[in-house]
Amino acid sequence: MALAERPRRRVAFTDERIEMAHGAGGKASRRLVEGLIAPAFANPILDTLSDAAVFSLGGVRVATTADGYVVRPLRFPGGSIGELAINGTVNDLAVSGARARALMATFVLEAGIESEIVRAEVAAMAVAAERAGVAVVGGDTKVVEHGLCDGMYITTFGIGEIDPRFALDPGSVRSGDRVLLSGPIGSHGITILLARGELDLEADVRSDTRSIWPFVDALGDACGSGVRWMRDPTRGGVATALNELARDANVAIVLDESAVPLGTQVRGACELLGLDPLHIANEGQFLAVVAPERAAQALAALRAVAGGEAAADIGEVRAQPARTLLGETPYGGVRAIDMLVGDPLPRIC
Amino acid sequence: MKYVDEYRDPVLIENVAREIARTVKPARHYRIMEVCGGHTHSIYRHGLRDVLPENIELVHGPGCPVCVLPTGRVDDGLSIADGDDVILTCFGDMLRVPGTRGTALERKARGADIRMVYSPLDALKLAQTNPSKQVCFFAIGFETTAPSTALTILRARALGVENFSVFSNHVTIVPAMRAILDSPRMLLDGFVGPGHVATITGCRPYEFVARDYGKPVVVAGFEPLDILQAILMVVRQLNAGEARVENEYARFVPWNGNGAALAALETVFALRPVFEWRGLGFIPESAFEVRADFATWDAERRFAVPGVRVTDPSAAQCGEVLTGSLKPAQCRLFGTVCSPERPVGALMVSSEGACAAHYRYAQRAAETEPAGV
Numbered sequence: 218m219a220l221a222e223r224p225r226r227r228v229a230f231t232d233e234r235i236e237m238a239h240g241a242g243g244k245a246s247r248r249l250v251e252g253l254i255a256p257a258f259a260n261p262i263l264d265t266l267s268d269a270a271v272f273s274l275g276g277v278r279v280a281t282t283a284d285g286y287v288v289r290p291l292r293f294p295g296g297s298i299g300e301l302a303i304n305g306t307v308n309d310l311a312v313s314g315a316r317a318r319a320l321m322a323t324f325v326l327e328a329g330i331e332s333e334i335v336r337a338e339v340a341a342m343a344v345a346a347e348r349a350g351v352a353v354v355g356g357d358t359k360v361v362e363h364g365l366c367d368g369m370y371i372t373t374f375g376i377g378e379i380d381p382r383f384a385l386d387p388g389s390v391r392s393g394d395r396v397l398l399s400g401p402i403g404s405h406g407i408t409i410l411l412a413r414g415e416l417d418l419e420a421d422v423r424s425d426t427r428s429i430w431p432f433v434d435a436l437g438d439a440c441g442s443g444v445r446w447m448r449d450p451t452r453g454g455v456a457t458a459l460n461e462l463a464r465d466a467n468v469a470i471v472l473d474e475s476a477v478p479l480g481t482q483v484r485g486a487c488e489l490l491g492l493d494p495l496h497i498a499n500e501g502q503f504l505a506v507v508a509p510e511r512a513a514q515a516l517a518a519l520r521a522v523a524g525g526e527a528a529a530d531i532g533e534v535r536a537q538p539a540r541t542l543l544g545e546t547p548y549g550g551v552r553a554i555d556m557l558v559g560d561p562l563p564r565i566c
Numbered sequence: 567m568k569y570v571d572e573y574r575d576p577v578l579i580e581n582v583a584r585e586i587a588r589t590v591k592p593a594r595h596y597r598i599m600e601v602c603g604g605h606t607h608s609i610y611r612h613g614l615r616d617v618l619p620e621n622i623e624l625v626h627g628p629g630c631p632v633c634v635l636p637t638g639r640v641d642d643g644l645s646i647a648d649g650d651d652v653i654l655t656c657f658g659d660m661l662r663v664p665g666t667r668g669t670a671l672e673r674k675a676r677g678a679d680i681r682m683v684y685s686p687l688d689a690l691k692l693a694q695t696n697p698s699k700q701v702c703f704f705a706i707g708f709e710t711t712a713p714s715t716a717l718t719i720l721r722a723r724a725l726g727v728e729n730f731s732v733f734s735n736h737v738t739i740v741p742a743m744r745a746i747l748d749s750p751r752m753l754l755d756g757f758v759g760p761g762h763v764a765t766i767t768g769c770r771p772y773e774f775v776a777r778d779y780g781k782p783v784v785v786a787g788f789e790p791l792d793i794l795q796a797i798l799m800v801v802r803q804l805n806a807g808e809a810r811v812e813n814e815y816a817r818f819v820p821w822n823g824n825g826a827a828l829a830a831l832e833t834v835f836a837l838r839p840v841f842e843w844r845g846l847g848f849i850p851e852s853a854f855e856v857r858a859d860f861a862t863w864d865a866e867r868r869f870a871v872p873g874v875r876v877t878d879p880s881a882a883q884c885g886e887v888l889t890g891s892l893k894p895a896q897c898r899l900f901g902t903v904c905s906p907e908r909p910v911g912a913l914m915v916s917s918e919g920a921c922a923a924h925y926r927y928a929q930r931a932a933e934t935e936p937a938g939v
Binding site: 233234235236237238244245415416417481484485488490491544545546547548549550551552553554555558 | 567583611612614672674685
């Protein structure tokens with residue numbers, strides 16, 4: 218990959234202890250991975266630090282990914298830990314241009330959890346896997362003492378073949394490219410926040426957890442070669458994902474803020490709580506950067522998929538100021554949009 | 567969204583912006599302070615600087631409760647969490663404010679029981695569900711949040727909940743505005759007045775600014791249209807050589823304030839003889855303490871709070887930024903040693919802090935912003 222050849226800015230990890238912010242998907246998470254973990258294993262595949270590791274196996278290009286799920290509460294409107302564990306891993310492969318072929322699942326269970334809860338999550342996983350068209354082919358179980366893991370943690374590992382319709386490479390992102398978003402943002406993060414019951418705030422919001430493969434598939438058919446980059450904006454939200462792209466591709470990304478699809482309930486909750494929807498996690502959306510001449514076609518393809526009606530063209534790539542995400546307000550003002558800092562919503566997936 | 571979208575209407579905003587551009591006298595420089603951190607945040611968030619003429623200079627005021635809290639008070643508050651069987655509760659912003667021995671979040675990671683709440687009532691609930699623990703609420707804020715703290719103490723008394731207490735750092739905005747007006751470095755022309763505070767206090771407390779100092783004050787809401795309209799009103803007064811208090815935020819701010827909230831404040835709190843503000847120093851009668859009648863719920867009486875004084879790191883120029891005599895990006899530490907992720911001063915912590923707002927929303931404009939003073 219072109220990126221691996223470019224020297225990456227070294228990140229130092231000097232924090233004395235791990236805090237919740239290191240798991241929130243923003244700057245601290247990035248420091249933990251790039252400063253403490255990745256250097257120990259440095260190799261060309263890992264060094265791309267993308268959603269999935271892409272390499273050749275017996276002449277076939279494959280993508281592999283692993284993800285841990287520690288969401289609290291286990292069930293919430295619109296989904297549960299089991300569904301996340303399938304969809305999240307399927308989606309990490311999808312945005313790498315690979316259709317998931319097989320998953321492995323590991324369960325860490327807390328002694329004392331009711332078997333019915335475990336049964337329900339396993340069933341939810343089976344349904345989600347069926348829907349995503351992927352088989353769960355193996356895994357592991359462990360049990361830890363009562364009080365240690367909030368009921369259960371799940372990790373999943375996934376593998377898929379790289380779809381030959383795509384030639385993804387953040388290094389190919391260039392000035393003029395368009396940024397597409399599959400649908401309204403923020404509903405997963407806000408749903409979890411409200412499901413915790415710590416706020417006297419009620420809103421009719423549901424997690425957006427779903428497999429995004431049908432959308433990626435539609436993009437592949439419509440203009441696979443015109444797609445330069447994809448990412449599912451989970452922890453840290455759209456702002457963090459696009460900041461990372463701006464940094465990796467050495468470009469500026471300029472959002473038209475009024476074009477970003479946003480539900481009324483999520484918007485209201487964010488206004489009330491002082492959160493920026495661009496920092497809130499999603500579990501069923503994805504961002505794509507496409508060549509400008511293919512953007513209209515790509516958008517039409519996304520909108521034609523059920524659940525993709527609200528897909529939007531939300532901004533463009535520019536050359537300057539490099540490594541920056543900017544937002545154009547409807548009033549002609551411009552603001553810089555930073556990555557997520559700190560920990561507004563811990564343990565959302 | 568009702569009550570929001572109307573005030574973010576691009577057409578209306580463009581009209582007001584055009585009206586401001588028409589109204590300003592080209593040869594005149596207008597230095598207007600937005601007192602409230604909520605305004606600072608909104609100005610950056612909506613890129614309002616970009617729609618104003620060059621000769622209007624916005625100076626960010628001291629109305630950010632986290633920002634004006636001196637490090638010593640942070641240390642005092644966090645020391646309460648060191649006690650056995652104590653749950654310390656606070657608003658989210660407070661969690662990341664650095665004390666001398668780290669932030670609340672760092673202490674939490676080491677095992678201290680520190681929890682974020684969205685309301686002091688949540689802290690009181692926590693006390694009820696944890697009767698064997700002492701639950702302390704680290705209270706900060708101007709008149710905006712002080713009434714909810716007062717009402718929570720009143721409710722704790724009514725319910726007989728005695729394992730709940732408040733570490734009060736509530737402050738009142740008027741003495742701080744007076745201190746800024748008295749500062750010889752401060753060459754301000756007018757004020758966008760604090761809208762949230764005024765929902766409680768009303769507009770009357772700001773009349774001295776117009777009367778004694780001859781500066782216009784326009785109490786304003788927090789949406790882009792509110793802020794621009796208020797700036798326009800200040801500019802019109804200045805052009806006409808007038809100095810009055812005007813209320814742009816009349817949909818929420820009654821001229822005489824909220825009587826019930828003011829009564830609750832009066833019942834529970836008394837003014838401290840003096841209180842230290844970061845950047846502004848010691849200001850007489852500028853902060854609230856819990857009255858002796860409510861000693862049971864006063865953390866300063868319940869816990870051995872050390873009462874430390876800590877001077878800010880000498881390289882940090884929080885005080886100068888806080889009083890508006892320095893722009894955030896002109897501080898020696900801005901963006902290098904001090905950033906939202908690793909703040910040295912509190913102005914970099916809160917989203918209402920001028921430095922955090924500047925860093926998050928306008929970092930790239932840092933070099934081109936006109937110098938202060």
